[in-house]
Amino acid sequence: MKEIELKMKGDIKRLTNKTFKFDERIAEGWFSAVYFLKTRKIVENTLPDNYVTMQFFQKNDAVLCGTDEAIALIHTFADHPEELSIYSLKDGDRIRPFETVLTITGPYQHFGYLEGIIDGILSRRTSVSTNVFNVVKSARASGKQKPVIFMGDRDDHYTQQAGDGYAAYIGGSTAQATHAMNEWWGKEGMGTMPHALIQMFQGDVVAATKAYKEQFPDDELMALVDYNNDVVTDSLKVAREFGDELKGVRVDTSRSLVDKYFLRNQHLMGTFDPRGVNPELIFALRKALDSEGYDHVKIVASGGFTEDRIREFEERKVPVDIYGVGSSLLTIDTSFTGDNVLLNGQNEAKEGRRYRPNPRLEKVEYIPQES
Numbered sequence: 001m002k003e004i005e006l007k008m009k010g011d012i013k014r015l016t017n018k019t020f021k022f023d024e025r026i027a028e029g030w031f032s033a034v035y036f037l038k039t040r041k042i043v044e045n046t047l048p049d050n051y052v053t054m055q056f057f058q059k060n061d062a063v064l065c066g067t068d069e070a071i072a073l074i075h076t077f078a079d080h081p082e083e084l085s086i087y088s089l090k091d092g093d094r095i096r097p098f099e100t101v102l103t104i105t106g107p108y109q110h111f112g113y114l115e116g117i118i119d120g121i122l123s124r125r126t127s128v129s130t131n132v133f134n135v136v137k138s139a140r141a142s143g144k145q146k147p148v149i150f151m152g153d154r155d156d157h158y159t160q161q162a163g164d165g166y167a168a169y170i171g172g173s174t175a176q177a178t179h180a181m182n183e184w185w186g187k188e189g190m191g192t193m194p195h196a197l198i199q200m201f202q203g204d205v206v207a208a209t210k211a212y213k214e215q216f217p218d219d220e221l222m223a224l225v226d227y228n229n230d231v232v233t234d235s236l237k238v239a240r241e242f243g244d245e246l247k248g249v250r251v252d253t254s255r256s257l258v259d260k261y262f263l264r265n266q267h268l269m270g271t272f273d274p275r276g277v278n279p280e281l282i283f284a285l286r287k288a289l290d291s292e293g294y295d296h297v298k299i300v301a302s303g304g305f306t307e308d309r310i311r312e313f314e315e316r317k318v319p320v321d322i323y324g325v326g327s328s329l330l331t332i333d334t335s336f337t338g339d340n341v342l343l344n345g346q347n348e349a350k351e352g353r354r355y356r357p358n359p360r361l362e363k364v365e366y367i368p369q370e371s
Contacts, residue, residue, distance in 0.1 A: 015068040017076045017369040019184050026077050029113055036113040044109045053342035054115065055356065056102040056122060062334050063133040064093045064101055065167045066125030070118045074104065076369045078111040087361035092129075092170050100358040101336075108340070115338040122336040124160075125167040131329045132171025134307045139323055141314035147174035147322045149190070150181060151302060155327040168329065174322075192222040192250070203227055205234045206241050213245070220247040222300065229253065230260040231281060232288045239294040248298035248321070251285065253277050255304050277301050279318040286319040300324060 023030075029037045043050065067088045075081045084106040095101055101122070104111055132150065139146040150168035153161060158180070165181025176182050179189040193212055201208040209223045221242060225234040235249045253259055255276035261284055262274045272280055282299060289297050301313075302324030310323055341355040342348060349355065 014071060014364070014367070015184065016367070017072045020069050020072055022073065022076055026073070026114075026117065031117055032113045033116050036115060040109045040113050043107075043112070048107065048109065050108065050344060051106055052108045052112070052340045052344075053103055053105045053355065054112070054338050054340050055100045056118065056336050056338045057098050057100055057356065058095070058123070058126065058334050058336045059097045060130070060334055061097065062095050062126050062130040063171055064089055064095045064122075064126055065091045065129035065170045066122040067091050067102060069121050069125065069163070070102060071364055072369060073114060073117060073121065074111055075366060077114060078106075080106075080110055082366045082368075084111060084366070086364040086366075088364050089358075089360060090362070091125075093360070095126075098356065100356045100361065103361065105342070112340075119336045119338050123334055124332060125163060125170075126336070127332045127334040128164050128167035128329060129171035130334055131307070131331060132168045132173050132325075135305075135310060135323070135325055135329065136172035138307045138311040138314060141311050142317050146314070146320065148172070149174060149300075149302075149322060149324045150176045150329060151324045151326040152330050153177045153181070153326075155330050164330065192219070193224050195224065195227050195252075198224060198227040206237050209238050209242065209246075213242070221245050222248040222250060224252065225249045226251050226253045226259075228260075229257050232259075232261045232285050235285055235297075236288060236292065236294075239289060239292065239297055243294075244296065246294070246297055248300055249285075249289075250300040250302060250324070251277050251282065252301075252303045252324075253281070277303050277305075279313060279316055282313075282318050282320055298322060302326075304328075 068091055071086060071088060074086065078084060084104055086104050088102045136148050139148050150165060150173040152164055161178055161180040162183045165176040166184035168176060169185050175190045177189055177191055182188055193208060198205055198208045205223060205225060205227060213221055223238040223246065225231050228234055231251050231253065239246055253276050258274045259281050261281065262269055268280065272278065282301065285299060289295065298321035299319060300322040301320045305323055305325045306328040313320055339349055339353045341353060347355055
């Protein structure tokens, strides 16, 4: 796996276009709203000497992500990018509502058509990084930080994996499910076994785990234990078989199912929702493992986890060691806006908007992008 490509200027490190692999049709305006393209043509022919300052903001407390990508976009596709003045915060910065995160100053016709693309980059990346940050924060509500694995590969189009994985990394995710999710920050994907592997062994979790161990002897041995909807029984089976070699079990029970443990212990029913991965199931699993001396085996919980659900687990001190989270991290609820706020150095903006200088912005030096 190649390392992240970095360009350095002083103490500022920025990912380059070599990392982002932009679609060349951006230069043709293929991804820009048509009215931006028409405005560029009008300005080129009637007001070529004007210069503007465009600033970008959003309306939430958030964890910023996408600035490197936006700056690389500008340096790659703007006309005469070396003449533009760009100031920006950095990926990973905590930002406030309406705080300016990026400004670009120069002739409108040189970069204005990129406005919507920049909005989209910042909106998606910041949404994911903020969602992950909030989930990670929830995963330490019990006082101990629990790792969070980003498992969003099946919840969106595959072309989004690299950017989403990087945003998850910025937000604090411990690991990602695919190699693509790790591409921009130079790591590799991680994971153990899906239900499909156990299905190939006709539901025999021990046989599937043994085959995994033989094929990948250097991996930490983690068994998926909900295939037969009998988490406690199957966890004890693999623990008894592999002993100290077993590092963890993953519980991914469907939200529509009640584990067989509760069907055998119906006196426990009636005071909680027994479906899916619920606190009582995890408490029972931890007790069963510990009672046979397998207190070293970690419990990984996945399947429909959200910020609120993780916080509930942590506040109840449910003995989950690692959370796997997917779809809830991909909600796009942070939207950026780009506004032209200065014209030839003077205040000129639509009603309700104004230039908001931000002393936290740092000047971005132009570095030619690689072809």
